[in-house]
Amino acid sequence: MPDFTEVAPRVWVAHYDWMHVNITLIGGSDGLLMVDTHGSAAQARIVADDVRRLGAGPLTGLVNTHEHWDHHFGNATMVEQFGEMPIHATDWARDHVEESARHTFEMYDGQADHPHRDDILATEVLLPTHTFSSAVQLDLGDRAVELIHPGRGHTAGDLVVRVPDADVLLGGDLIEESDPPFIGDDSWPMEWPLTIDLVLGLMTDRTVVVPGHGQVVDKDFVQDQRVELGIIAETIRDLASRGVPQSQALAEGEWPWERERLASAVRLGYEHLPRSQKRLPLV
Known part of the structure:
Protein backbone atom coordinates (compact mmCIF):
# COMPACT_ATOMS: atom_id res chain seq x y z
CA MET A 1 0.00 0.00 0.00
CA PRO A 2 1.53 3.34 -1.02
CA ASP A 3 2.39 5.90 1.60
CA PHE A 4 2.48 9.64 1.19
CA THR A 5 6.17 10.55 1.33
CA GLU A 6 7.28 14.07 2.23
CA VAL A 7 9.41 15.26 -0.72
CA ALA A 8 9.70 18.85 0.60
CA TRP A 18 -1.86 1.42 -11.48
CA MET A 19 -0.73 3.68 -14.35
CA HIS A 20 2.13 4.93 -12.11
CA VAL A 21 -0.10 7.86 -11.11
CA ASN A 22 1.14 10.40 -8.59
CA ILE A 23 -1.19 12.05 -6.09
CA THR A 24 0.25 15.05 -4.25
CA LEU A 25 -0.82 16.76 -1.02
CA ILE A 26 0.27 20.33 -0.24
CA GLY A 27 -0.19 21.36 3.37
CA GLY A 28 -1.07 24.78 4.72
CA SER A 29 -2.48 26.09 7.97
CA ASP A 30 -5.98 26.00 6.43
CA GLY A 31 -5.75 22.37 5.31
CA LEU A 32 -4.52 20.14 2.51
CA LEU A 33 -4.70 20.72 -1.25
CA MET A 34 -4.77 17.49 -3.31
CA VAL A 35 -3.38 17.56 -6.85
CA ASP A 36 -5.08 14.93 -9.05
CA THR A 37 -7.44 12.30 -7.66
CA HIS A 38 -6.73 9.02 -9.57
CA GLY A 39 -8.66 7.02 -12.15
CA SER A 40 -11.77 5.55 -10.51
CA ALA A 41 -14.01 5.90 -7.48
CA ALA A 42 -12.64 2.65 -6.07
CA GLN A 43 -9.03 3.76 -6.40
CA ALA A 44 -9.89 7.17 -4.94
CA ARG A 45 -11.29 5.51 -1.81
CA ILE A 46 -7.86 3.93 -1.32
CA VAL A 47 -6.26 7.36 -1.73
CA ALA A 48 -8.71 8.83 0.81
CA ASP A 49 -7.71 6.18 3.34
CA ASP A 50 -4.04 7.02 2.72
CA VAL A 51 -4.78 10.72 3.35
CA ARG A 52 -6.40 9.88 6.67
CA ARG A 53 -3.51 7.63 7.65
CA LEU A 54 -1.05 10.47 6.94
CA GLY A 55 -2.97 12.63 9.44
CA ALA A 56 -1.58 15.93 8.18
CA GLY A 57 -4.87 17.84 8.32
CA PRO A 58 -8.26 18.11 6.62
CA LEU A 59 -8.58 17.94 2.85
CA THR A 60 -9.91 21.34 1.77
CA GLY A 61 -9.28 21.61 -1.99
CA LEU A 62 -8.59 19.65 -5.19
CA VAL A 63 -6.66 20.42 -8.36
CA ASN A 64 -7.01 18.55 -11.68
CA THR A 65 -3.93 19.06 -13.83
CA HIS A 66 -5.89 18.36 -17.04
CA GLU A 67 -9.06 16.71 -18.36
CA HIS A 68 -7.85 13.13 -18.77
CA TRP A 69 -9.78 10.62 -16.65
CA ASP A 70 -6.84 9.19 -14.69
CA HIS A 71 -6.36 12.61 -13.08
CA HIS A 72 -9.93 13.48 -12.06
CA PHE A 73 -12.09 10.34 -11.80
CA GLY A 74 -11.59 10.49 -8.01
CA ASN A 75 -13.15 13.97 -7.65
CA ALA A 76 -16.60 12.81 -6.57
CA THR A 77 -15.16 10.32 -4.09
CA MET A 78 -13.01 12.99 -2.41
CA VAL A 79 -16.03 15.27 -2.00
CA GLU A 80 -18.08 12.33 -0.72
CA ASP A 109 -17.01 -0.65 -22.03
CA GLY A 110 -15.50 -2.74 -24.82
CA GLN A 111 -12.69 -4.18 -22.68
CA ALA A 112 -14.52 -6.95 -20.83
CA ASP A 113 -11.31 -8.49 -19.43
CA HIS A 114 -9.73 -5.30 -18.10
CA PRO A 115 -9.24 -5.67 -14.31
CA HIS A 116 -10.38 -2.09 -13.61
CA ARG A 117 -13.22 -1.97 -16.17
CA ALA A 135 -2.65 31.79 -13.68
CA VAL A 136 -4.19 31.91 -10.24
CA GLN A 137 -2.86 31.94 -6.67
CA LEU A 138 -4.45 29.79 -3.98
CA ASP A 139 -4.28 30.77 -0.32
CA LEU A 140 -3.66 27.81 2.02
CA GLY A 141 -3.41 30.06 5.08
CA ASP A 142 0.30 30.35 5.76
CA ARG A 143 1.30 29.31 2.24
CA ALA A 144 0.52 30.43 -1.30
CA VAL A 145 0.31 27.95 -4.18
CA GLU A 146 0.35 28.99 -7.84
CA LEU A 147 -1.58 27.30 -10.64
CA ILE A 148 -0.17 28.19 -14.06
CA HIS A 149 -1.26 27.29 -17.60
CA PRO A 150 2.11 27.43 -19.39
CA GLY A 151 0.76 26.68 -22.88
CA ARG A 152 -0.42 23.75 -24.96
CA GLY A 153 1.40 20.43 -24.82
CA HIS A 154 -0.01 17.14 -23.56
CA THR A 155 -3.42 18.80 -23.94
CA ALA A 156 -4.62 22.35 -24.60
CA GLY A 157 -5.50 22.76 -20.92
CA ASP A 158 -2.52 21.56 -18.89
CA LEU A 159 -1.64 23.30 -15.66
CA VAL A 160 1.42 23.10 -13.44
CA VAL A 161 1.41 23.71 -9.69
CA ARG A 162 4.20 25.73 -8.07
CA VAL A 163 4.87 25.80 -4.34
CA PRO A 164 7.37 28.68 -4.17
CA ASP A 165 8.39 28.46 -0.50
CA ALA A 166 9.20 24.73 -0.84
CA ASP A 167 10.69 25.00 -4.38
CA VAL A 168 8.38 22.27 -5.69
CA LEU A 169 6.76 22.08 -9.12
CA LEU A 170 4.06 19.58 -10.10
CA GLY A 171 4.15 19.09 -13.84
CA GLY A 172 1.08 17.00 -14.56
CA ASP A 173 1.48 15.03 -17.78
CA LEU A 174 3.61 17.70 -19.40
CA ILE A 175 6.35 15.72 -17.62
CA GLU A 176 6.39 11.94 -17.21
CA GLU A 177 9.03 9.67 -15.71
CA SER A 178 7.56 6.16 -15.98
CA ASP A 179 7.36 6.44 -19.80
CA PRO A 180 8.03 9.17 -22.34
CA PRO A 181 5.24 11.77 -22.23
CA PHE A 182 2.12 10.56 -24.01
CA ILE A 183 1.46 12.39 -27.28
CA GLY A 184 -2.18 11.62 -27.98
CA ASP A 185 -4.83 12.78 -30.42
CA ASP A 186 -5.47 15.90 -28.32
CA SER A 187 -1.81 16.89 -27.90
CA TRP A 188 0.14 19.79 -29.40
CA PRO A 189 3.56 18.35 -30.29
CA MET A 190 4.82 21.45 -32.12
CA GLU A 191 4.08 23.73 -29.14
CA TRP A 192 5.01 21.35 -26.32
CA PRO A 193 8.76 22.19 -26.30
CA LEU A 194 8.09 25.93 -25.87
CA THR A 195 5.58 25.15 -23.13
CA ILE A 196 8.29 23.20 -21.30
CA ASP A 197 10.63 26.18 -21.71
CA LEU A 198 8.16 28.27 -19.72
CA VAL A 199 7.91 25.53 -17.09
CA LEU A 200 11.70 25.40 -16.82
CA GLY A 201 11.64 29.15 -16.19
CA LEU A 202 9.64 28.48 -13.04
CA MET A 203 12.38 26.25 -11.61
CA THR A 204 15.68 26.67 -9.84
CA ASP A 205 18.52 24.15 -10.00
CA ARG A 206 17.17 22.65 -6.76
CA THR A 207 13.48 22.37 -7.65
CA GLN A 225 12.73 15.60 -21.82
CA ARG A 226 12.38 19.03 -23.42
CA VAL A 227 15.29 18.20 -25.75
CA GLU A 228 13.57 15.00 -26.86
CA LEU A 229 10.27 16.78 -27.46
CA GLY A 230 12.17 19.46 -29.37
CA ILE A 231 13.83 16.85 -31.59
CA ILE A 232 10.42 15.38 -32.39
CA ALA A 233 8.99 18.79 -33.31
CA GLU A 234 11.99 19.83 -35.40
CA THR A 235 12.12 16.46 -37.17
CA ILE A 236 8.47 16.88 -38.17
CA ARG A 237 9.18 20.43 -39.33
CA ASP A 238 12.21 19.30 -41.37
CA LEU A 239 10.39 16.40 -43.02
CA ALA A 240 7.43 18.59 -43.96
CA SER A 241 9.66 21.35 -45.31
CA ARG A 242 11.44 18.82 -47.56
CA GLY A 243 8.15 17.60 -48.97
CA VAL A 244 8.16 14.19 -47.30
CA PRO A 245 4.51 13.06 -47.25
CA GLN A 246 2.93 12.55 -43.84
CA SER A 247 2.38 8.88 -44.71
CA GLN A 248 6.16 8.37 -45.04
CA ALA A 249 7.38 10.68 -42.30
CA LEU A 250 7.31 8.17 -39.45
CA ALA A 251 9.47 5.73 -41.43
CA GLU A 252 11.91 8.34 -42.75
CA GLY A 253 12.52 10.34 -39.59
CA GLU A 254 15.19 9.67 -36.96
CA ARG A 267 -0.15 13.42 -37.89
CA LEU A 268 -0.83 16.37 -35.58
CA GLY A 269 2.48 18.02 -36.39
CA TYR A 270 1.69 18.03 -40.11
CA GLU A 271 -1.80 19.39 -39.34
CA HIS A 272 -0.57 22.13 -37.02
CA LEU A 273 2.31 23.40 -39.15
CA PRO A 274 1.50 26.56 -41.09
CA ARG A 275 1.30 26.15 -44.86
CA SER A 276 4.46 28.24 -45.27
CA GLN A 277 6.51 25.53 -43.52
CA LYS A 278 5.35 22.69 -45.73
CA ARG A 279 6.64 21.88 -49.19
CA LEU A 280 3.47 20.91 -50.94
CA PRO A 281 3.56 18.43 -53.86
CA LEU A 282 2.88 19.83 -57.32
CA VAL A 283 -0.28 18.55 -58.96
Whole structure:
Protein backbone atom coordinates (compact mmCIF):
# COMPACT_ATOMS: atom_id res chain seq x y z
CA MET A 1 0.00 0.00 0.00
CA PRO A 2 1.53 3.34 -1.02
CA ASP A 3 2.39 5.90 1.60
CA PHE A 4 2.48 9.64 1.19
CA THR A 5 6.17 10.55 1.33
CA GLU A 6 7.28 14.07 2.23
CA VAL A 7 9.41 15.26 -0.72
CA ALA A 8 9.70 18.85 0.60
CA PRO A 9 8.35 20.66 3.69
CA ARG A 10 4.62 19.84 3.90
CA VAL A 11 4.49 18.44 0.36
CA TRP A 12 3.69 14.72 0.20
CA VAL A 13 3.55 12.44 -2.85
CA ALA A 14 1.99 8.98 -3.13
CA HIS A 15 2.88 6.90 -6.17
CA TYR A 16 0.26 4.31 -7.16
CA ASP A 17 1.18 1.25 -9.21
CA TRP A 18 -1.86 1.42 -11.48
CA MET A 19 -0.73 3.68 -14.35
CA HIS A 20 2.13 4.93 -12.11
CA VAL A 21 -0.10 7.86 -11.11
CA ASN A 22 1.14 10.40 -8.59
CA ILE A 23 -1.19 12.05 -6.09
CA THR A 24 0.25 15.05 -4.25
CA LEU A 25 -0.82 16.76 -1.02
CA ILE A 26 0.27 20.33 -0.24
CA GLY A 27 -0.19 21.36 3.37
CA GLY A 28 -1.07 24.78 4.72
CA SER A 29 -2.48 26.09 7.97
CA ASP A 30 -5.98 26.00 6.43
CA GLY A 31 -5.75 22.37 5.31
CA LEU A 32 -4.52 20.14 2.51
CA LEU A 33 -4.70 20.72 -1.25
CA MET A 34 -4.77 17.49 -3.31
CA VAL A 35 -3.38 17.56 -6.85
CA ASP A 36 -5.08 14.93 -9.05
CA THR A 37 -7.44 12.30 -7.66
CA HIS A 38 -6.73 9.02 -9.57
CA GLY A 39 -8.66 7.02 -12.15
CA SER A 40 -11.77 5.55 -10.51
CA ALA A 41 -14.01 5.90 -7.48
CA ALA A 42 -12.64 2.65 -6.07
CA GLN A 43 -9.03 3.76 -6.40
CA ALA A 44 -9.89 7.17 -4.94
CA ARG A 45 -11.29 5.51 -1.81
CA ILE A 46 -7.86 3.93 -1.32
CA VAL A 47 -6.26 7.36 -1.73
CA ALA A 48 -8.71 8.83 0.81
CA ASP A 49 -7.71 6.18 3.34
CA ASP A 50 -4.04 7.02 2.72
CA VAL A 51 -4.78 10.72 3.35
CA ARG A 52 -6.40 9.88 6.67
CA ARG A 53 -3.51 7.63 7.65
CA LEU A 54 -1.05 10.47 6.94
CA GLY A 55 -2.97 12.63 9.44
CA ALA A 56 -1.58 15.93 8.18
CA GLY A 57 -4.87 17.84 8.32
CA PRO A 58 -8.26 18.11 6.62
CA LEU A 59 -8.58 17.94 2.85
CA THR A 60 -9.91 21.34 1.77
CA GLY A 61 -9.28 21.61 -1.99
CA LEU A 62 -8.59 19.65 -5.19
CA VAL A 63 -6.66 20.42 -8.36
CA ASN A 64 -7.01 18.55 -11.68
CA THR A 65 -3.93 19.06 -13.83
CA HIS A 66 -5.89 18.36 -17.04
CA GLU A 67 -9.06 16.71 -18.36
CA HIS A 68 -7.85 13.13 -18.77
CA TRP A 69 -9.78 10.62 -16.65
CA ASP A 70 -6.84 9.19 -14.69
CA HIS A 71 -6.36 12.61 -13.08
CA HIS A 72 -9.93 13.48 -12.06
CA PHE A 73 -12.09 10.34 -11.80
CA GLY A 74 -11.59 10.49 -8.01
CA ASN A 75 -13.15 13.97 -7.65
CA ALA A 76 -16.60 12.81 -6.57
CA THR A 77 -15.16 10.32 -4.09
CA MET A 78 -13.01 12.99 -2.41
CA VAL A 79 -16.03 15.27 -2.00
CA GLU A 80 -18.08 12.33 -0.72
CA GLN A 81 -15.37 11.38 1.78
CA PHE A 82 -14.23 14.82 2.95
CA GLY A 83 -17.08 17.22 2.16
CA GLU A 84 -17.66 19.99 -0.37
CA MET A 85 -14.50 21.76 -1.50
CA PRO A 86 -13.30 23.76 -4.51
CA ILE A 87 -11.99 21.78 -7.49
CA HIS A 88 -9.52 23.81 -9.58
CA ALA A 89 -8.61 23.37 -13.25
CA THR A 90 -8.07 25.43 -16.38
CA ASP A 91 -11.10 26.65 -18.28
CA TRP A 92 -10.19 24.33 -21.15
CA ALA A 93 -9.91 21.27 -18.93
CA ARG A 94 -13.28 21.92 -17.27
CA ASP A 95 -14.96 22.45 -20.64
CA HIS A 96 -13.60 19.15 -22.00
CA VAL A 97 -13.90 16.82 -18.99
CA GLU A 98 -17.24 15.36 -20.06
CA GLU A 99 -16.18 14.73 -23.65
CA SER A 100 -12.95 13.10 -22.49
CA ALA A 101 -14.81 10.97 -19.93
CA ARG A 102 -17.29 9.81 -22.56
CA HIS A 103 -14.44 8.50 -24.71
CA THR A 104 -13.00 6.73 -21.66
CA PHE A 105 -16.30 5.03 -20.81
CA GLU A 106 -16.73 3.93 -24.44
CA MET A 107 -13.22 2.52 -24.54
CA TYR A 108 -13.47 0.51 -21.31
CA ASP A 109 -17.01 -0.65 -22.03
CA GLY A 110 -15.50 -2.74 -24.82
CA GLN A 111 -12.69 -4.18 -22.68
CA ALA A 112 -14.52 -6.95 -20.83
CA ASP A 113 -11.31 -8.49 -19.43
CA HIS A 114 -9.73 -5.30 -18.10
CA PRO A 115 -9.24 -5.67 -14.31
CA HIS A 116 -10.38 -2.09 -13.61
CA ARG A 117 -13.22 -1.97 -16.17
CA ASP A 118 -16.11 -2.20 -13.72
CA ASP A 119 -14.56 0.33 -11.34
CA ILE A 120 -14.04 2.83 -14.15
CA LEU A 121 -17.56 2.42 -15.55
CA ALA A 122 -19.07 2.84 -12.06
CA THR A 123 -17.32 6.19 -11.49
CA GLU A 124 -19.31 9.43 -11.27
CA VAL A 125 -17.73 12.36 -13.10
CA LEU A 126 -17.57 15.58 -11.06
CA LEU A 127 -16.54 18.73 -12.92
CA PRO A 128 -14.07 21.30 -11.62
CA THR A 129 -15.80 24.20 -9.88
CA HIS A 130 -13.11 26.90 -9.98
CA THR A 131 -11.32 27.63 -13.26
CA PHE A 132 -8.82 30.10 -14.71
CA SER A 133 -7.22 30.86 -18.06
CA SER A 134 -3.58 31.76 -17.39
CA ALA A 135 -2.65 31.79 -13.68
CA VAL A 136 -4.19 31.91 -10.24
CA GLN A 137 -2.86 31.94 -6.67
CA LEU A 138 -4.45 29.79 -3.98
CA ASP A 139 -4.28 30.77 -0.32
CA LEU A 140 -3.66 27.81 2.02
CA GLY A 141 -3.41 30.06 5.08
CA ASP A 142 0.30 30.35 5.76
CA ARG A 143 1.30 29.31 2.24
CA ALA A 144 0.52 30.43 -1.30
CA VAL A 145 0.31 27.95 -4.18
CA GLU A 146 0.35 28.99 -7.84
CA LEU A 147 -1.58 27.30 -10.64
CA ILE A 148 -0.17 28.19 -14.06
CA HIS A 149 -1.26 27.29 -17.60
CA PRO A 150 2.11 27.43 -19.39
CA GLY A 151 0.76 26.68 -22.88
CA ARG A 152 -0.42 23.75 -24.96
CA GLY A 153 1.40 20.43 -24.82
CA HIS A 154 -0.01 17.14 -23.56
CA THR A 155 -3.42 18.80 -23.94
CA ALA A 156 -4.62 22.35 -24.60
CA GLY A 157 -5.50 22.76 -20.92
CA ASP A 158 -2.52 21.56 -18.89
CA LEU A 159 -1.64 23.30 -15.66
CA VAL A 160 1.42 23.10 -13.44
CA VAL A 161 1.41 23.71 -9.69
CA ARG A 162 4.20 25.73 -8.07
CA VAL A 163 4.87 25.80 -4.34
CA PRO A 164 7.37 28.68 -4.17
CA ASP A 165 8.39 28.46 -0.50
CA ALA A 166 9.20 24.73 -0.84
CA ASP A 167 10.69 25.00 -4.38
CA VAL A 168 8.38 22.27 -5.69
CA LEU A 169 6.76 22.08 -9.12
CA LEU A 170 4.06 19.58 -10.10
CA GLY A 171 4.15 19.09 -13.84
CA GLY A 172 1.08 17.00 -14.56
CA ASP A 173 1.48 15.03 -17.78
CA LEU A 174 3.61 17.70 -19.40
CA ILE A 175 6.35 15.72 -17.62
CA GLU A 176 6.39 11.94 -17.21
CA GLU A 177 9.03 9.67 -15.71
CA SER A 178 7.56 6.16 -15.98
CA ASP A 179 7.36 6.44 -19.80
CA PRO A 180 8.03 9.17 -22.34
CA PRO A 181 5.24 11.77 -22.23
CA PHE A 182 2.12 10.56 -24.01
CA ILE A 183 1.46 12.39 -27.28
CA GLY A 184 -2.18 11.62 -27.98
CA ASP A 185 -4.83 12.78 -30.42
CA ASP A 186 -5.47 15.90 -28.32
CA SER A 187 -1.81 16.89 -27.90
CA TRP A 188 0.14 19.79 -29.40
CA PRO A 189 3.56 18.35 -30.29
CA MET A 190 4.82 21.45 -32.12
CA GLU A 191 4.08 23.73 -29.14
CA TRP A 192 5.01 21.35 -26.32
CA PRO A 193 8.76 22.19 -26.30
CA LEU A 194 8.09 25.93 -25.87
CA THR A 195 5.58 25.15 -23.13
CA ILE A 196 8.29 23.20 -21.30
CA ASP A 197 10.63 26.18 -21.71
CA LEU A 198 8.16 28.27 -19.72
CA VAL A 199 7.91 25.53 -17.09
CA LEU A 200 11.70 25.40 -16.82
CA GLY A 201 11.64 29.15 -16.19
CA LEU A 202 9.64 28.48 -13.04
CA MET A 203 12.38 26.25 -11.61
CA THR A 204 15.68 26.67 -9.84
CA ASP A 205 18.52 24.15 -10.00
CA ARG A 206 17.17 22.65 -6.76
CA THR A 207 13.48 22.37 -7.65
CA VAL A 208 11.76 19.11 -6.72
CA VAL A 209 9.68 18.12 -9.76
CA VAL A 210 6.69 15.79 -9.43
CA PRO A 211 5.60 14.34 -12.81
CA GLY A 212 2.09 13.13 -13.51
CA HIS A 213 3.37 9.56 -13.70
CA GLY A 214 6.53 8.01 -12.28
CA GLN A 215 9.16 8.94 -9.76
CA VAL A 216 10.05 12.41 -8.54
CA VAL A 217 12.66 14.07 -10.79
CA ASP A 218 14.70 17.27 -11.04
CA LYS A 219 15.29 20.14 -13.45
CA ASP A 220 17.94 18.23 -15.42
CA PHE A 221 15.40 15.49 -16.16
CA VAL A 222 12.90 18.05 -17.42
CA GLN A 223 15.57 19.68 -19.61
CA ASP A 224 16.42 16.30 -21.13
CA GLN A 225 12.73 15.60 -21.82
CA ARG A 226 12.38 19.03 -23.42
CA VAL A 227 15.29 18.20 -25.75
CA GLU A 228 13.57 15.00 -26.86
CA LEU A 229 10.27 16.78 -27.46
CA GLY A 230 12.17 19.46 -29.37
CA ILE A 231 13.83 16.85 -31.59
CA ILE A 232 10.42 15.38 -32.39
CA ALA A 233 8.99 18.79 -33.31
CA GLU A 234 11.99 19.83 -35.40
CA THR A 235 12.12 16.46 -37.17
CA ILE A 236 8.47 16.88 -38.17
CA ARG A 237 9.18 20.43 -39.33
CA ASP A 238 12.21 19.30 -41.37
CA LEU A 239 10.39 16.40 -43.02
CA ALA A 240 7.43 18.59 -43.96
CA SER A 241 9.66 21.35 -45.31
CA ARG A 242 11.44 18.82 -47.56
CA GLY A 243 8.15 17.60 -48.97
CA VAL A 244 8.16 14.19 -47.30
CA PRO A 245 4.51 13.06 -47.25
CA GLN A 246 2.93 12.55 -43.84
CA SER A 247 2.38 8.88 -44.71
CA GLN A 248 6.16 8.37 -45.04
CA ALA A 249 7.38 10.68 -42.30
CA LEU A 250 7.31 8.17 -39.45
CA ALA A 251 9.47 5.73 -41.43
CA GLU A 252 11.91 8.34 -42.75
CA GLY A 253 12.52 10.34 -39.59
CA GLU A 254 15.19 9.67 -36.96
CA TRP A 255 13.30 9.77 -33.67
CA PRO A 256 14.35 9.78 -30.00
CA TRP A 257 11.47 7.42 -29.06
CA GLU A 258 9.99 4.26 -30.54
CA ARG A 259 8.04 4.97 -33.72
CA GLU A 260 4.84 3.39 -32.39
CA ARG A 261 4.65 6.18 -29.80
CA LEU A 262 4.80 8.91 -32.42
CA ALA A 263 1.99 8.25 -34.91
CA SER A 264 -0.24 10.94 -33.39
CA ALA A 265 2.70 13.34 -33.07
CA VAL A 266 3.47 13.13 -36.79
CA ARG A 267 -0.15 13.42 -37.89
CA LEU A 268 -0.83 16.37 -35.58
CA GLY A 269 2.48 18.02 -36.39
CA TYR A 270 1.69 18.03 -40.11
CA GLU A 271 -1.80 19.39 -39.34
CA HIS A 272 -0.57 22.13 -37.02
CA LEU A 273 2.31 23.40 -39.15
CA PRO A 274 1.50 26.56 -41.09
CA ARG A 275 1.30 26.15 -44.86
CA SER A 276 4.46 28.24 -45.27
CA GLN A 277 6.51 25.53 -43.52
CA LYS A 278 5.35 22.69 -45.73
CA ARG A 279 6.64 21.88 -49.19
CA LEU A 280 3.47 20.91 -50.94
CA PRO A 281 3.56 18.43 -53.86
CA LEU A 282 2.88 19.83 -57.32
CA VAL A 283 -0.28 18.55 -58.96
